[in-house]
Amino acid sequence: MTVVLAIIALVLLGSAAAAMLSRNLVHSALLLAVSWLGTAAFYLWAGADFAAFAQVIVYVGAVSMVVLFAVLLTRQNPVGDVQVEPASRVRLTAALSVGACVAAVLFAAVVSSDFRPAPAQAPTATVKQIGLELMGPYGAALLIVGVLLTVALLGAIVLAASEPKRNPEDAP
Amino acid sequence: MTPLHLCLLISSALFCIGLAGALARSNTILVLLGIELMLNAANLNFIAFWRFGPSPAHATGVIFVIFSIAIAAAEAAVGLALIIALYRHQRNIRLQDAVQLKG
Amino acid sequence: MISAAPESFLERLPLLAGDLIARVVPAPLLWFVTSLIAIVAILAIFGLLFAFLTLAERKILGRIQNRPGPNRTGYFGLLQPFADGIKMLIKEDIVPRDADQVLHYLAPVVLVSLALMTFAVLPFGRHLVPVELDTAVLYFFAAGAATELAVFMAGWASHNKYSLLAAMRALAQLISYELPLLLSVVPVVMLAGTLSTTGIVAAQGGWKFGFIPHWYVFTPWGFAGFLIFFTAALAESNRSPFDLPEAESELIAGHLTEYSGFKYALFFMAEYFGMTALCGMGVTLFLGGWQAPCAFLEVIPSYLWFFAKLLTLLVLFMWIRGTLPRLRIDQLTRFAWKFLVPLALINLGTVAFWHLTVGWGGALQLARWALALVFVIVPFVLIGRRLSAGVAPRTYRYAP
Amino acid sequence: MLGSGIIQGLAVTAKNFVGSFHDPARYTTQEYPEVLPTLPENYRNFPFLVTENATDPMGTMRCVACQICEKECPPQCIYIEKSKDKKPDANGKMQLYPAVFDIDTSVCMSCQICVEVCPFDAIKMDQVFAIAATDRFTGLLLDRAQLAKPNSYYHTIHPTEATEVDARLAEEKRIAEEKAKAAAAAKAAAPAKALPGDLSRDAGRATDPGLAKASNRVPGQTPAGQQAGTVPSPSNAAGAPAGPAPKPTSPTMKPPGAGGPAASGS
Numbered sequence: 001m002t003v004v005l006a007i008i009a010l011v012l013l014g015s016a017a018a019a020m021l022s023r024n025l026v027h028s029a030l031l032l033a034v035s036w037l038g039t040a041a042f043y044l045w046a047g048a049d050f051a052a053f054a055q056v057i058v059y060v061g062a063v064s065m066v067v068l069f070a071v072l073l074t075r076q077n078p079v080g081d082v083q084v085e086p087a088s089r090v091r092l093t094a095a096l097s098v099g100a101c102v103a104a105v106l107f108a109a110v111v112s113s114d115f116r117p118a119p120a121q122a123p124t125a126t127v128k129q130i131g132l133e134l135m136g137p138y139g140a141a142l143l144i145v146g147v148l149l150t151v152a153l154l155g156a157i158v159l160a161a162s163e164p165k166r167n168p169e170d171a172p
Numbered sequence: 173m174t175p176l177h178l179c180l181l182i183s184s185a186l187f188c189i190g191l192a193g194a195l196a197r198s199n200t201i202l203v204l205l206g207i208e209l210m211l212n213a214a215n216l217n218f219i220a221f222w223r224f225g226p227s228p229a230h231a232t233g234v235i236f237v238i239f240s241i242a243i244a245a246a247e248a249a250v251g252l253a254l255i256i257a258l259y260r261h262q263r264n265i266r267l268q269d270a271v272q273l274k275g
Numbered sequence: 276m277i278s279a280a281p282e283s284f285l286e287r288l289p290l291l292a293g294d295l296i297a298r299v300v301p302a303p304l305l306w307f308v309t310s311l312i313a314i315v316a317i318l319a320i321f322g323l324l325f326a327f328l329t330l331a332e333r334k335i336l337g338r339i340q341n342r343p344g345p346n347r348t349g350y351f352g353l354l355q356p357f358a359d360g361i362k363m364l365i366k367e368d369i370v371p372r373d374a375d376q377v378l379h380y381l382a383p384v385v386l387v388s389l390a391l392m393t394f395a396v397l398p399f400g401r402h403l404v405p406v407e408l409d410t411a412v413l414y415f416f417a418a419g420a421a422t423e424l425a426v427f428m429a430g431w432a433s434h435n436k437y438s439l440l441a442a443m444r445a446l447a448q449l450i451s452y453e454l455p456l457l458l459s460v461v462p463v464v465m466l467a468g469t470l471s472t473t474g475i476v477a478a479q480g481g482w483k484f485g486f487i488p489h490w491y492v493f494t495p496w497g498f499a500g501f502l503i504f505f506t507a508a509l510a511e512s513n514r515s516p517f518d519l520p521e522a523e524s525e526l527i528a529g530h531l532t533e534y535s536g537f538k539y540a541l542f543f544m545a546e547y548f549g550m551t552a553l554c555g556m557g558v559t560l561f562l563g564g565w566q567a568p569c570a571f572l573e574v575i576p577s578y579l580w581f582f583a584k585l586l587t588l589l590v591l592f593m594w595i596r597g598t599l600p601r602l603r604i605d606q607l608t609r610f611a612w613k614f615l616v617p618l619a620l621i622n623l624g625t626v627a628f629w630h631l632t633v634g635w636g637g638a639l640q641l642a643r644w645a646l647a648l649v650f651v652i653v654p655f656v657l658i659g660r661r662l663s664a665g666v667a668p669r670t671y672r673y674a675p
Numbered sequence: 676m677l678g679s680g681i682i683q684g685l686a687v688t689a690k691n692f693v694g695s696f697h698d699p700a701r702y703t704t705q706e707y708p709e710v711l712p713t714l715p716e717n718y719r720n721f722p723f724l725v726t727e728n729a730t731d732p733m734g735t736m737r738c739v740a741c742q743i744c745e746k747e748c749p750p751q752c753i754y755i756e757k758s759k760d761k762k763p764d765a766n767g768k769m770q771l772y773p774a775v776f777d778i779d780t781s782v783c784m785s786c787q788i789c790v791e792v793c794p795f796d797a798i799k800m801d802q803v804f805a806i807a808a809t810d811r812f813t814g815l816l817l818d819r820a821q822l823a824k825p826n827s828y829y830h831t832i833h834p835t836e837a838t839e840v841d842a843r844l845a846e847e848k849r850i851a852e853e854k855a856k857a858a859a860a861a862k863a864a865a866p867a868k869a870l871p872g873d874l875s876r877d878a879g880r881a882t883d884p885g886l887a888k889a890s891n892r893v894p895g896q897t898p899a900g901q902q903a904g905t906v907p908s909p910s911n912a913a914g915a916p917a918g919p920a921p922k923p924t925s926p927t928m929k930p931p932g933a934g935g936p937a938a939s940g941s
Contacts, residue, residue, distance in 0.1 A: 001175075002175070002178070005175070005178060005179075005182075009178075009182045009185075012182065012186065013182065013185055013186060013189065016186055016189045016190070016209055017189050019193075019205065020189055020190075020192065020193030020196070020197070020202070020205075020206060020209075025199065025201060025202070026431055027378075028201075028202060028205065029201075029205070030378070030424065030428065032205050032208070032209070033421075033424055035209070035212075036212065037421075039212050039215065039216065040417075042179075042182075042216060042219070043219055043237070046179075046219045046220065046222075046223040047223060048219050048222070048223070048233070048234045048237070049408065049409060049410045049413075049414075050234060050238070050410050050413065051215075051219065051234045051237040051238060051241075052417075053410055053413035053414050053416075053417040054237075054238055054241055054413065054417075055215075055237075055241060056417035056418075056420065056421060057413070057416060057417045057420050057457075058241050058242075058244075058245050059241070059244075060417075060420060060421045060424065061416075061417070061420025061421065061423065061453060062245060062420070062450065062453070063208070063244070063245060063248045064424060065423060065424075065427075065446050065449070065450050066248055066249060066252050066450075067201065067204075067205065067248070067252065068427055068446060069252070069443075069446055069447075070201055070252040070255050070256060071201060072439075072442075072443060073256055073259070074201070074255060074256065074259040074264075074265050088198075091195070091196055091198070092196050094195065094196075095191075095192045095193075095195035095196030096192055096196065098191065098192065098195055099188045099189070099191050099192030099195070100188075100192075102187070102188050102191055103184060103185065103188035106184035106187065106188070107181060107184060110177055110180040110181055110184060111177065111181075115174055115176045115177070115224070123222065123223065123231075125231035125234045126409055127409055127410055127469070127470045127471075128468075128469070129231050130231050130234055130235060130238075133230065133231055133232075133235055134235060134238075138235055138239075141239060145239055145242045145243070148242075148243065148246055149242060149245070149246050152246035152247075152249050152250050153246075153249065155250055155253070156249040156250050156252075156253035157253075159250070159253035159254055159256070159257045160252075160253040160256045160257060335692065338691070338692045338695045338696070339688045339691050339692045339695075340691070341691055341694075341695045341701050341702055341703065341704075342695075342702075342704050343702075343704050343706070346706075594685060594688065594689070594692075595685070597688050597692075598681075598684045598685050598687070598688045599681065599684060614677075655676075655677070656676055656677075659676060659677025659678070660676075660677070662677060663677050
């Protein structure tokens with residue numbers, strides 16, 4: 001149980017750190033996809049199948065695609081690799097120190113807090129249960145999320161669509 | 173050291189990686205990805221507390237995660253659209269160059 | 276399941292095999308051994324199916340073009356797949372100097388493994404499901420969604436402009452068609468009330484008047500959903516007429532350009548695995564899975580019915596490949612966003628209506644069918660007319 | 676309605692698919708090594724050397740090693756060496772023969788120019804198309820023995836043309852015999868003046884298309900061959916200067932002579 005968790009954590013944190021350190025943007029995006037898969041594996045480990053597969057579909061299937069598209073569309077140099085200049089030394093030290101401080105605070109908080117021992121039986125969330133709760137107590141939230149997604153989609157289209165005046169033939 | 177402690181340590185480590193990445197990198201896409209990582213860390217916490225928490229009868233943690241995933245997807249879509257608009261405007265996506273409010 | 280008669284020996288064969296394994300293997304190792312056996316069985320059966328599918332495809336395409344297809348290697352060309360395999364194995368594996376070595380190596384491996392993972396939740400027979408999952412449908416599409424990354428990896432890692440173009444096309448195409456694919460599945464999930472594939476198959480059991488099966492494809496919304504699913508599945512598995520990422524005439528095979536030898540064979544394998552898995556999902560969702568079409572045909576074991584339906588769909592894929600020319604990228608995306616997605620959304624409304632009116636009897640039942648048909652056909656005609664406005668019907672000057 | 680075209684297309688391909696199993700008009704594939712193709716009579720590929728006699732191909736070759744084809748061959752794939760001695764040909768006349776006659780079929784482009792320039796109908800186009808060898812340098816270099824094929828073979832592959840060629844040769848032979856008789860008669864009358872007159876008359880007749888080849892042959896060889904036994908010394912004396920004589924004239928005389936059989940053959 002703990003061994004599996006350790007492996008998952010290794011993949012998750014390792015790929016996330018590598019993604020943030022990588023100088024190649026495409027490698028970053030792909031490593032992040034691995035890290036998202038690791039998150040999904042964590043959900044599976046915890047018994048939340050539905051969340052795990054939703055995570056894979058949304059993050060690996062859609063968000064990473066959009067990220068890759070953005071990477072390819074915003075290349076400076078259309079033939080070469082997508083390289084990023086390394087962060088400046090000041091910025092890097094500042095970021096690392098802030099990260100380390102936050103990590104220290106969080107770790108201290110986690111370690112010092114005292115949780116009740118977990119129930120012996122792992123909870124199960126069947127699809128039926130999730131569906132009933134989504135449609136019952138969380139119905140309003142579901143509707144709002146739907147509206148939010150629609151607005152986000154429209155907003156993204158408005159932002160990213162090219163100006164129609166530039167070339168009338170390309171207008172959608 | 174209960175399993176919950178371990179899970180929370182993992183998620184806080186993930187959060188800090190995302191935070192440091194978002195602060196250190198000057199590429200807008202990487203900053204956005206760092207923010208996504210932080211969101212994921214929060215999701216890990218939801219699941220961990222649902223799994224090892226006191227009252228796991230309801231699927232509350234899972235539902236929170238589902239909503240959070242939906243919002244993260246919306247965020248990614250809008251964020252990347254913004255990046256593309258930024259690129260079209262200034263021909264690069266360095267964060268330091270995006271200093272003008274007026275287009 | 277409405278089967279009063281005791282199940283035949285062949286039908287219970289998987290159960291008996293499971294019992295035998297449980298008796299031989301010690302309990303702590305049982306899960307390991309059973310899953311290993313399932314994996315090996317899937318690899319063997321679908322590996323062999325892949326081999327003969329390539330042959331069948333070449334034969335069928337040949338016959339469609341009035342030529343015999345491969346018929347030299349072995350009797351009736353039956354050894355051709357193995358000859359091809361040997362050829363692929365002994366070919367030199369060339370990696371471009373500027374390629375991203377790691378990604379170039381990983382892409383085919385990731386693609387094949389993900390394509391194989393999708394088989395885990397398909398119910399091949401009444402007692403023949405590799406993994407029983409509560410969220411099987413979601414799992415299937417999650418594993419399928421990740422394959423797109425592998426295609427992108429292949430295209431990007433080759434460091435070749437054609438491959439990169441193919442990668443971009445693959446991304447655009449797969450994102451576009453993921454949506455109608457999922458939306459066409461939602462009605463089935465709504466009506467069956469479960470995400471588990473065994474539950475969906477069980478919900479389609481039984482016959483009306485003893486010979487009309489309760490498969491979803493025989494309902495108005497189910498037929499529309501099946502068509503949408505089928506079209507999107509064609510696009511998702513990069514099959515003609517949606518094979519833009521590997522368009523050999525425009526992109527010199529796209530992301531496959533810089534692959535040779537066994538890596539190329541792996542890509543080929545992944546394409547066929549993905550196609551087979553999607554067809555299997557289509558069978559499960561719309562064609563009643565392993566259910567027999569008539570009550571008296573239940574003597575034939577359920578897994579044979581599953582494979583018969585699966586092969587029918589695969590042959591349909593090949594038939595379409597032999598018929599339709601490749602689309603342009605703008606036609607492709609427009610077709611997804613302006614035709615399939617709206618239709619799938621309207622279909623969602625139709626199935627809600629169908630579900631609400633399940634209690635209607637007698638003449639009202641006829642009205643229910645008529646209304647549902649109207650809900651399906653009218654949008655199809657209207658949106659189709661709008662989509663093809665100005666381009667169809669086309670007159671071909673040099674064709675009869 | 677959208678999709679009707681797709682259904683029509685599917686119907687067409689289904690018809691093709693089913694038709695290819697029972698309709699020979701749709702399924703036209705011939706499986707090559709088992710079912711050899713029936714080549715059209717005018718199919719030509721790679722030259723061969725005609726011999727009069729199937730049992731003794733080397734001895735009865737029509738080729739007299741005049742080397743015109745070697746000179747005319749555009750890709751220069753023919754190599755000929757003249758023999759030092761002479762051997763009697765099919766008509767019994769003493770002739771030079773090719774000691775070496777090689778054609779490099781990896782170079783040959785089957786242009787048929789060698790056939791058109793040959794004044795002796797000795798080289799003709801074959802119908803082989805499936806020559807293959809494991810060694811591209813020597814395997815495809817055909818020598819005299821491989822190139823020599825009997826006239827009967829020529830009759831089987833190009834019957835119409837071969838019949839015409841045979842008829843022409845027979846006609847030439849007849850004319851030559853007549854002329855030889857006339858020459859013999861004339862020589863009997865005035866032996867000293869016969870040969871120059873013969874030559875000038877032949878040169879004049881060479882412009883006549885139908886008899887171009889015949890006239891080519893006549894002065895050089897045929898009468899001499901016919902008379903070889905009877906009047907040896909004058910004909911040999913005439914044959915030596917007359918032998919190379921057709922060469923410079925042959926290019927100008929070739930088109931009508933070559934056009935004749937091709938036009939009538941088709």
